[in-house]
Amino acid sequence: RKEVEQDPGPFNVPEGATVAFNCTYSNSASQSFFWYRQDCRKEPKLLMSVYSSGNEDGRFTAQLNRASQYISLLIRDSKLSDSATYLCVVNGPPAAGNKLTFGGGTRVLVKP
Amino acid sequence: GAVVSQHPSWVICKSGTSVKIECRSLDFQATTMFWYRQFPKQSLMLMATSNEGSKATYEQGVEKDKFLINHASLTLSTLTVTSAHPEDSSFYICSGMNTLSYTGELFFGEGSRLTVL
Numbered sequence: 001r002k003e004v005e006q007d008p009g010p011f012n013v014p015e016g017a018t019v020a021f022n023c024t025y026s027n028s029a030s031q032s033f034f035w036y037r038q039d040c041r042k043e044p045k046l047l048m049s050v051y052s053s054g055n056e057d058g059r060f061t062a063q064l065n066r067a068s069q070y071i072s073l074l075i076r077d078s079k080l081s082d083s084a085t086y087l088c089v090v091n092g093p094p095a096a097g098n099k100l101t102f103g104g105g106t107r108v109l110v111k112p
Numbered sequence: 113g114a115v116v117s118q119h120p121s122w123v124i125c126k127s128g129t130s131v132k133i134e135c136r137s138l139d140f141q142a143t144t145m146f147w148y149r150q151f152p153k154q155s156l157m158l159m160a161t162s163n164e165g166s167k168a169t170y171e172q173g174v175e176k177d178k179f180l181i182n183h184a185s186l187t188l189s190t191l192t193v194t195s196a197h198p199e200d201s202s203f204y205i206c207s208g209m210n211t212l213s214y215t216g217e218l219f220f221g222e223g224s225r226l227t228v229l
Contacts, residue, residue, distance in 0.1 A: 043205050043220035104155040
């Protein structure tokens with residue numbers, strides 16, 4: 001089992017619709033979680049951190065479910081500019097050297 | 113956010129030559145630098161972690177003699193792909209972190225696309 005797994009997609013989303021996808025992680029001792037966005041042929045950029053209580057940033061909502069070991073990202077009112085690959089990043093426990101592990105990414109395509 | 117500058121953005125070289133990629137943290141001290149490789153339609157794969165002034169720690173399967181990493185200062189790390197071959201063609205990305213003020217966020221360079229002919 002991979003340490004961090006994501007559905008690669010693509011998720012084809014009509015403009016204005018809502019899309020949500022998950023990321024599962026295998027190490028229950030993982031400390032912190034992030035969603036990064038990567039556009040084609042560009043470097044990843046931090047979209048948002050994921051907090052235990054869940055957090056929202058505009059149209060984006062992130063949730064953490066420690067019991068089931070997954071995080072989720074929900075995008076409301078999708079815009080064409082939301083088309084990108086969304087990378088889940090998990091920070092391992094200090095005992096593992098705080099290693100950051102990337103998921104394979106979920107590709108989202110927002111269409112008019 | 114913090115800025116990491118990576119050069120060159122694109123490089124094409126002949127098989128057997130060596131290529132050096134530089135990564136500079138412009139407005140913070142990168143005590144730790146990570147080097148990643150990304151093949152088309154795949155995720156970032158960590159190649160190595162380097163701490164300033166120390167030898168890099170390589171991930172399993174990454175040849176340390178082929179991918180030379182130098183992190184001699186808090187603002188500069190380099191990756192040299194020695195005797196490059198076509199299978200080394202990839203997108204290489206660095207990211208820096210200041211472990212003293214770590215928030216969890218990684219600051220990435222713009223990436224270097226290497227094509228080996």
